Structures are given as structure tokens and as C-alpha cells.
Amino acid sequence: MSVRVIKSGIHDTIQDLGRYGYQQYGINPNGAMDKYSMAVANMLVGNKMSGAVIELHFPSSVFLFTRACLMAISGADFSPAINGDPVEINQPIVVAKNDILQFQKPVRGARCYLAIDEGFELEPWLNSYSTNTKAQAGGLKGRALMKDDEIFFKKDYPYKNPNSFKILPWKATTSWGDEDPGYLYIIQGNEWEQLTEESKQKFMEAEFIISGHSDRMAYKLENNPLTRRTNEELVSTGVGFGTIQLLPDGNLIILAADHQSTGGYPRMGHVISAHHAKLAQMNAGDVVKFKLTDVGMAERLFFKQQQHLKLLQTACKNRLGA
């Protein structure tokens, strides 16, 4: 009862909500880049929102199921197919023994999440299943998945093995009511006032392009360098997912899931939590536009998003008869 990697992808890892409580020791939180899609994948198979999943980038791993199980994929659409037959994301699927899951081409988004009913049998490290590749700990052997890796299921499929895979007849509505999909909302950073007036204007009006040098640590933005009015160096301070820092060369970076616990570059803004998922689905070459908001609005949007997840969870439970 496992899923086996029969061809390795570019960077697929086990992730959950992240490893918190250890940043005081320099141990960064990691966790899924898009925690919203991770939650959706989990709920579709009846798991808690926080269950550990496989986060996939494209080109993705190819998987063989050694046993039947209930699984779901959410987040990016990489054209998943089972035994060559296309299947959709955001739908629960019962796969049969020896079914092969592969991802054919990236249609939309940057990372997708594979969850299975009751989750994977793994050892947590410091209370989390997230992979910390730097410390080589957590997830599966502290590294990205490789060919011949076998990830065991916590629970065996309780029903008869189906003759072929079966798509369950419902689909999660993932839209939570984002009224401004073209923008990343930000809260001003502590060093915002250090930007020149011209750079402040550019920050709010320019179209930044995501660089190909972006990864799970940070998104790098290109083609609109900004100017700071001072050269004052900052001593290191805590940072977080979504923190927008200005590099000495004038370009911006947005910290993501594998960010360091502390950093010393000036902080110009912070992407609000409700827009982290949107950020996490952006690819190299995509356009980023910022819009300024305040903490109150950021909190309201976060709860609106969480409310949608809760409704979805109830609906999924009812459908699964759990």
C-alpha cells in the first residue's frame, strides 16, 4: 500500500502547513507554497486541512499506485492523466492497483498538491512532515522525491479494489471570491519610506516580471529596479512568507516557503496572507502588480478565504458520507 515514484520530477517534496516554533534556532518553516490548494486536496479525500501532501512542480514525478486508494489533486493544472486517460484536478478519484499517474503539460499555475485518504506513513521531524532540504530532514529522507522512492499509506483502502480508476462525481469550487485577481495586495513594510518618491510610484504602478531564478525560497522580480534614499545597513531581523525585500542591486524579492528565519535587506512591503496562494501559483515570466492595503482589510480577506475552505470541507464531508 504505497505510491512509488517510477520517474522523478524536477522538485517534488512532502509538505504540510510548515514547521513552526523553531525559527529561534534558525530552522526555517518550509511547508507548502500554496497552503490553500493543499487544504483543498486534503478535504477532497476527507482529511484534515493540515495533512501532509506531495507538492509537485513541472516536469513532475510519475507515480505508480501499488494499491487502490482515494486521492485528489489541487492547485496547478499540469494535465494529470491516469494510465494515459486525462483526469481533472479538484475531484476525488479512486485509483486502482497498478494505476499510473503522470502529468502531461503545464496549463495553469506553478505547483499542484497530491493528497490521499488518511495521508502518508512518514516520520515527522520537529512536529512537521515538511521537507527541509537544507537540513536534510523532514518529509521523505529530507530531500526531493527520487525514482524508486516508495511512500507508504497510513491506511489501507477499505473497499474492494476497483477494476479501473473511478472519478467521483463532484468537484471542489476553489474560487473564494478574490475580487482583484490581477493584483497582489500588500501592507507597507517598515523601510517603505526609504524609497525615493519616484521609486514608490514605480512600486505601485509598474508591472514586475518574475525571474527564472525564483524558487521555493523566494520570487525574484525583474525589469523595474528601485532606488533607496539611504545606504544605511540593517541588522538582521525576523522575516516571513510574503516579505518583499529590496536587494542592493535595486531589484525586489518576495520571500516564500523556504525563506530564512532572519534577513537584513530592507523590507518594502508584505504580501497579505490571503494572496500567498495566488503568489505561489505564479511562474517565471508572469507579471506582478502590487496594490496597497491595510492590516484590517488583509485580515478580512484572510477570514473570507478561510470561510470558503470551511464550507468546502463541510460539503466534502457530506459527499464522502464521513
Place this chain on the structure above:
Amino acid sequence: MAFEYKIYSLGDSTLTIDYGNQINLELNKEVISRFHQLQSLQLPWIKDLIPAYSSLTIHYDMMQLVKNIQSQQTIFAWVKNFVEEKLKQDYDHQASENELIRIPVCYDPEYAPDMDHICSLKNITREELIKEHTSNTYRIYMLGFLPGFAYMGEVNDTIAVPRKQKPVQVHAGSVGIAGKQTGVYPLDSPGGWQIIGRTPMKLFDVSRDEPVMLRAGMSVQFYDEKSVSPEVRESVSPLDRGAKEDDRYIKKQ
């Protein structure tokens, strides 16, 4: 003594208490003390507390706080108010401040790729550099950058050198200098500090219950492993010594 501080939001679920942008012993003591104060409350809504040189950052869980909030009030305002009330209280903290860790270092050329550069820059001999580095007791101001990476200070001006322009690949255990800071790379990593030696001590080990050995507020002394008797040196090698033996180097003052 009351310290001046400012509180700002670091995104919508994080807040920073900032005591001023500087490396200062008294400010750092206050930071570490407040860190212990808030940690001792064991609040379930605090996800992470990050003490740094002159700031303390709190990552909080909005979902757990929403029930405390009156209409119109933001969660940020509630947390800020909560923190301000706590900071008004005196807090007598007696944690790791007095703990002294002694770290053996091999300063041999094969482990010290940047020592000649520092010696020529500062016009000192290798022996003088080793003497200077081992003569001070350093304070751990904070941990960050890598799991278990401790920022320590301050080294004497005679050996303070700027970091490299471009990071290079650094071996785990490497002991480095950057400006007036000194520190040890717990893992193989790219890094820009000037490397003057290597320690066999495992400052980070995933197999331990507490993988990170050092804590902000502790004191550290480096010593030349050549200065100890061969028997002791024997017990320090090989470079991958286990976790239990590390405990011998932790002494209460």
C-alpha cells in the same frame, strides 16, 4: 530600566518589536529577556518567536485569535496591545545567559582558506590571529540564516574584516569572521564569511532531540585544539564526533 521600542506589522500575521537598528549588548539582553518572558506564557496563538540583534518578531495564528476580537478592532491591534502590556511588566530572566560553551577549532591551513588573506590585510601573523580569536568570550546575539547558525560578537578590530563580495561553498563546521561578528557554519552552505578554521563539534544534528546546540544569550569561547593535550585532542577527533560528547563542552559558570 525601560527601553524605547517601536512595534510594526511584518505582514498580516507577524509583528516586530524593534529596539533600534543596532548591535548593542544591553538592547540584545532586553530582547532575549522579553523572548523568554513571552515564551514562558506558552500561548497557543504564538507560532514562532524570533529574537534578533535588536528586535523580537512574533508570528501569530490569526485563526486562534479571532475569538478575542471586538468588532472594528484588528487582530494586529489586539496583539500589539497585548505585547505592550507585557512589556510594561518587569521580567527577571535567568536562563541561558550564564552558560559558557567552549568550541575547539582546528586552525590548520587546510581548514582555513581565508586566513592568509586576513593576515596580509591586517598585517598580523597566523599565530597572532589565532590568539586574538581565542582570547575573547563572545556573546551569541541571535540565531538565523541557517539551522543552528549563531551570530556572535564582537571580535577585536585587529582581526575584523569585511565579508566576501561573492558567497562561496563553505564546509560544515567552518569558523568565520564577518566584520566584528564571528560564527560557525553548522551545515555545508554557500556563505560569504572569511573562514579561519574548522570545528569538529556538531552545532546542528538532525538526529538529536534538540538538533541545535547553541542559544541566543549564551557565551562562547573558541580554543585552539592544538593547545590541549594529545589525549583530549584524540577524543575531539574524528570530525564527526557524536552528540553525547558535545555535552562535555557545556559548562556552567
